[in-house]
Amino acid sequence: MATLANKIILIIGGSSGIGFGVAEASLKSFAKTVIIASSNKERVEKAVKRLTGAKLGGGEIIGRVVNAGNEESIKGLLDDVGEVDHIIFTSGRLETTLAFPGWILIKLKTTTVEISFLFKDSLDLRLWGVVAVAKHAKIRSGGSLTLTSGTLAIKPAPTLSVAIAGAGALHTLTSGLAVDLAPIRVNIICSGAKEKLLKQFSAFKVDTELWDDLPPSYKESFLKDTTKKLLVGHLGQPDEVRF
Numbered sequence: 001m002a003t004l005a006n007k008i009i010l011i012i013g014g015s016s017g018i019g020f021g022v023a024e025a026s027l028k029s030f031a032k033t034v035i036i037a038s039s040n041k042e043r044v045e046k047a048v049k050r051l052t053g054a055k056l057g058g059g060e061i062i063g064r065v066v067n068a069g070n071e072e073s074i075k076g077l078l079d080d081v082g083e084v085d086h087i088i089f090t091s092g093r094l095e096t097t098l099a100f101p102g103w104i105l106i107k108l109k110t111t112t113v114e115i116s117f118l119f120k121d122s123l124d125l126r127l128w129g130v131v132a133v134a135k136h137a138k139i140r141s142g143g144s145l146t147l148t149s150g151t152l153a154i155k156p157a158p159t160l161s162v163a164i165a166g167a168g169a170l171h172t173l174t175s176g177l178a179v180d181l182a183p184i185r186v187n188i189i190c191s192g193a194k195e196k197l198l199k200q201f202s203a204f205k206v207d208t209e210l211w212d213d214l215p216p217s218y219k220e221s222f223l224k225d226t227t228k229k230l231l232v233g234h235l236g237q238p239d240e241v242r243f
């Protein structure tokens with residue numbers, strides 16, 4: 001069975017959720033070094049402590065602080081860590097948070113050019129952050145860059161055209177980078193959505209800290225309603241996401 005022995009894995013967004021799950025899986029697969037990076041120093045330290053305490057595989061665990069929405073910060077991180085084998089980019093925030101109530105930012109009928117700067121923050125992080133990584137990363141031969149998204153760009157949901165456009169940009173960026181970085185592999189994971197699920201037009205939501213940005217009253221009903229629509233009958237856990 002292939003393992004990650006001797007491999008260096010960098011997870012940008014690794015302090016929680018899917019990224020943290022990838023860090024655990026990489027250590028279990030005997031990665032030599034796992035570097036987790038995100039913007040909040042305390043969260044990074046806490047995640048490193050959790051990974052170290054779990055004693056998985058014996059690989060080295062390193063934490064770094066980075067603002068993935070800022071090219072200089074990304075460049076600093078990548079210069080600092082040097083050559084790596086695999087990079088996984090999971091940094092993101094619920095861009096709608098600032099526009100509650102009503103998701104006004106991304107809904108077609110309520111979005112405006114004036115508030116589009118809020119959406120720009122999200123694109124700076126999830127789109128331009130990835131561009132900066134692709135520009136400055138030193139990925140070894142045989143390595144990969146893996147991005148994360150949801151399923152909106154594949155299965156558009158009503159009223160969310162603006163968010164769908166952002167998600168679509170990330171998908172087409174993936175195709176472009178696959179050409180530009182070849183033979184380095186570039187892929188995008190859409191929150192564990194599987195072909196069977198996509199046929200049924202159901203996204204596979206993963207139960208992570210991402211949803212903590214929702215107002216508590218809304219979060220509960222949103223996740224409850226979402227779960228009802230999932231074929232698997234439960235919110236996914238990070239270790240169910242297969243890279």
Ligand SMILES: NC(=O)c1ccc[n+]([C@@H]2O[C@H](COP(=O)([O-])OP(=O)(O)OC[C@H]3O[C@@H](n4cnc5c(N)ncnc54)[C@H](OP(=O)(O)O)[C@@H]3O)[C@@H](O)[C@H]2O)c1
Nearest residue numbers: 013015016017018038039040068091092150205206208210
């Ligand atoms: N979970 C799902 O079902 C789902 C569905 C659709 C799309 N997605 C997308 O998949 C990706 C991963 O989601 P997740 O569920 O794992 O979310 P999560 O648990 O909230 O993880 C997001 C990570 O991004 C980091 N982050 C946020 N802002 C950052 C910044 N400026 N610079 C660097 N790191 C930053 C966070 O750490 P810090 O706070 O320490 O910075 C955290 O480690 C996100 O892009 C999300 O939008 C997930």
